[in-house]
Amino acid sequence: MNGAVKLSGRCGRCRISRSDKVAGSIHLVELEIRDCPVDLERPRPGQFFQVKCADGPEHILRRPLSVHGITQWDEPGHSLELLVEDVGWGTHRLCSLSVGSEVELLGPLGRGFEMPRAGKALLVAGGMGIAPLFFMAREMDHVDAGYDLVAGFKSGDCAYAPLACLKGGGVLCTEDGSAGEKGTAVGKAAGYMERSVYSMIYVCGPEAMMAEMSRLAEKADIPCQVSLVSRMACGIGVCRGCARPGRNGDNLCVCREGPVFDSTRVEWICVQ
Amino acid sequence: MVDLSIKLAGIDLKSPLVLASGTAGYGVELASICGYSGLGAVTLKSLTIMPRPGNRSPRVWETTGGMLNSIGLENAGVDAFLSDFLPQLNELGVPLIVSIAGETAGEYALLARRISGAPGSIVAIEVNVSCPNVEKGGLMFGAEPQASGAVTSAVVENTGLPVFTKLSASVFDIVRIAEAVAAAGASGLSLINTLPGMAINPVTGYPRLGTVSGGLSGPAIKPVAVKAVWDCYRATGLPVIGGGGVYNALDVVEFMRAGATAVSIGTATFQNPCRFEQIACELPDIMNRTGALRPADLVGSVKV
Numbered sequence: 001m002n003g004a005v006k007l008s009g010r011c012g013r014c015r016i017s018r019s020d021k022v023a024g025s026i027h028l029v030e031l032e033i034r035d036c037p038v039d040l041e042r043p044r045p046g047q048f049f050q051v052k053c054a055d056g057p058e059h060i061l062r063r064p065l066s067v068h069g070i071t072q073w074d075e076p077g078h079s080l081e082l083l084v085e086d087v088g089w090g091t092h093r094l095c096s097l098s099v100g101s102e103v104e105l106l107g108p109l110g111r112g113f114e115m116p117r118a119g120k121a122l123l124v125a126g127g128m129g130i131a132p133l134f135f136m137a138r139e140m141d142h143v144d145a146g147y148d149l150v151a152g153f154k155s156g157d158c159a160y161a162p163l164a165c166l167k168g169g170g171v172l173c174t175e176d177g178s179a180g181e182k183g184t185a186v187g188k189a190a191g192y193m194e195r196s197v198y199s200m201i202y203v204c205g206p207e208a209m210m211a212e213m214s215r216l217a218e219k220a221d222i223p224c225q226v227s228l229v230s231r232m233a234c235g236i237g238v239c240r241g242c243a244r245p246g247r248n249g250d251n252l253c254v255c256r257e258g259p260v261f262d263s264t265r266v267e268w269i270c271v272q
Numbered sequence: 273m274v275d276l277s278i279k280l281a282g283i284d285l286k287s288p289l290v291l292a293s294g295t296a297g298y299g300v301e302l303a304s305i306c307g308y309s310g311l312g313a314v315t316l317k318s319l320t321i322m323p324r325p326g327n328r329s330p331r332v333w334e335t336t337g338g339m340l341n342s343i344g345l346e347n348a349g350v351d352a353f354l355s356d357f358l359p360q361l362n363e364l365g366v367p368l369i370v371s372i373a374g375e376t377a378g379e380y381a382l383l384a385r386r387i388s389g390a391p392g393s394i395v396a397i398e399v400n401v402s403c404p405n406v407e408k409g410g411l412m413f414g415a416e417p418q419a420s421g422a423v424t425s426a427v428v429e430n431t432g433l434p435v436f437t438k439l440s441a442s443v444f445d446i447v448r449i450a451e452a453v454a455a456a457g458a459s460g461l462s463l464i465n466t467l468p469g470m471a472i473n474p475v476t477g478y479p480r481l482g483t484v485s486g487g488l489s490g491p492a493i494k495p496v497a498v499k500a501v502w503d504c505y506r507a508t509g510l511p512v513i514g515g516g517g518v519y520n521a522l523d524v525v526e527f528m529r530a531g532a533t534a535v536s537i538g539t540a541t542f543q544n545p546c547r548f549e550q551i552a553c554e555l556p557d558i559m560n561r562t563g564a565l566r567p568a569d570l571v572g573s574v575k576v
């Protein structure tokens with residue numbers, strides 16, 4: 001995951017073909033690629049799109065959103081799924097758009113997760129970290145790779161992880177026990193690590209949770225890939241707005257070199 | 273037929289559109305998405321002598337009609353630029369304006385020498401004395417007529433390339449600074465850099481940027497930029513690369529009317545990396561509506 005990659009991103013307009021509230025303020029937005037003027041490259045788990053939530057000069061920045069799923073990518077009428085939590089102006093607007101509305105996408109961008117070469121993987125999602133990791137699980141199902149998925153949420157009203165449609169093992173947990181098992185994602189993951197042998201750990205979630213999970217992985221000497229979050233302006237490596245410190249005194253360009261990094265490269269910070 | 277070509281302080285450019293420093297990286301990244309047809313020149317991210325890591329995260333925040341940034345001149349340093357990026361850029365063939373930033377006049381002089389000795393597509397040097405996001409250098413020079421002049425002459429004396437000094441509009445009297453820079457031998461002015469600004473999360477009480485405050489750019493700052501261009505153009509008559517909030521071709525013509533010979537596109541590139549191409553397509557039509565045959569016909573044509 002070192003170094004810069006050539007930009008694969010392209011611009012294109014897509015039409016919303018489905019938009020459903022799946023939990024609390026979380027929406028599943030499906031975008032139809034059929035009428036998109038550009039052939040979008042097949043996205044890989046962990047990659048993201050820069051989504052233009054409105055036209056016009058009032059809102060100048062796009063919002064980065066992970067790929068949550070793709071359907072029938074190699075056939076006409078293929079589509080892209082985003083899992084969007086309404087947390088502010090842009091995500092609110094995206095969640096409010098009705099079916100048939102057009103949205104402009106730039107992507108797929110960044111470097112995604114590397115598929116495990118052998119053995120079983122542990123996928124640990126905290127909150128909206130489920131968006132890329134659920135896609136990862138589905139892609140692993142395609143190649144019959146073994147994994148367990150831990151999906152942790154604060155409470156049942158913001159929990160979304162339809163684990164039943166996956167082949168791998170997994171658990172949904174909430175901190176208050178209002179849905180699934182009671183406990184935190186890290187707590188559950190630690191339990192899984194005691195019971196099974198994993199060759200790779202994939203993590204996406206809040207900063208503190210990813211920091212804790214990478215500490216566990218590094219202690220157990222298991223390679224760990226984390227998907228970082230950072231505020232972005234360009235999303236394509238030209239503004240350095242997303243850069244955050246690496247552990248070796250370097251800077252990590254989250255949009256271009258990431259968002260997925262080997263946990264040993266990351267210097268964990270407190271973000272507000 | 274509208275002819276978009278311009279002459280900027282003696283440099284022939286095929287279009288008045290220029291990408292603004294810090295919003296187009298080292299110039300190579302955008303080329304792989306858009307190509308550079310319709311563009312006059314690319315201004316590169318400001319270079320310093322040594323690599324700079326930049327400021328702490330978060331570094332960007334969207335505001336109404338714009339954004340705040342506190343990148344802090346993160347860059348690879350002039351040597352890495354010359355060895356790693358310039359050869360690729362020379363292959364692209366797009367004219368380059370190289371922006372430089374230092375902490376002392378001596379550093380600016382050294383940077384000017386290094387840049388001037390480099391082969392290829394570099395057509396001008398932009399002297400950044402207006403970055404609000406660094407502790408040393410930056411606005412420390414740009415807020416003072418004398419210091420702005422001293423830095424400008426340090427560069428002029430060490431290069432044969434045209435020199436554009438980039439000013440901040442967040443100063444007491446921008447005209448006095450522009451005049452000092454003109455007297456120091458600048459070939460032109462670049463106007464404007466971001467305006468100092470700040471945003472706070474009202475609920476948590478934390479600033480939105482890791483450095484507390486940053487620089488405001490985007491459509492929200494356009495009226496400030498248009499006035500700065502008009503004031504400095506009128507006072508000095510120097511060619512101006514004008515910009516700040518440019519979003520479409522109408523904005524480009526507005527800056528030309530205020531006195532800009534070339535017009536820079538910055539933050540708008542973040543909404544759409546190929547925005548400059550769209551603007552280049554719209555521009556001939558807008559110019560037709562004004563009756564102008566070439567950009568030069570519009571420069572300073574505001575009716576006052």
Ligand SMILES: Cc1cc2nc3c(=O)[nH]c(=O)nc-3n(C[C@H](O)[C@H](O)[C@H](O)COP(=O)(O)OP(=O)(O)OC[C@H]3O[C@@H](n4cnc5c(N)ncnc54)[C@H](O)[C@@H]3O)c2cc1C
Binds near residue numbers: 082084087088132
């Ligand atoms: C690579 C990447 C992938 C992401 N994938 C998803 C996803 O699949 N689903 C999803 O719901 N969200 C995802 N996010 C987070 C999403 O980008 C932000 O929630 C969104 O940009 C907020 O925009 P807004 O206009 O709604 O909120 P704003 O009004 O801009 O801000 C509201 C709050 O969100 C925070 N915020 C703003 N920008 C970001 C950002 N880039 N990252 C994190 N927090 C931010 C702000 O600090 C603020 O507290 C991802 C972020 C990154 C960097």
Ligand SMILES: Cc1cc2nc3c(=O)[nH]c(=O)nc-3n(C[C@H](O)[C@H](O)[C@H](O)COP(=O)(O)O)c2cc1C
Binds near residue numbers: 463488
């Ligand atoms: C993310 C970002 C980085 C910038 N970096 C630089 C820089 O390194 N040097 C410089 O002279 N100006 C820099 N600027 C200022 C722009 O070049 C431009 O002057 C300013 O943003 C106003 O134009 P705009 O509204 O079109 O963006 C930066 C602006 C932004 C938004």
Ligand code: FES
Binds near residue numbers: 235238242255
């Ligand atoms: S968001 Fe601009 S460089 Fe990453």
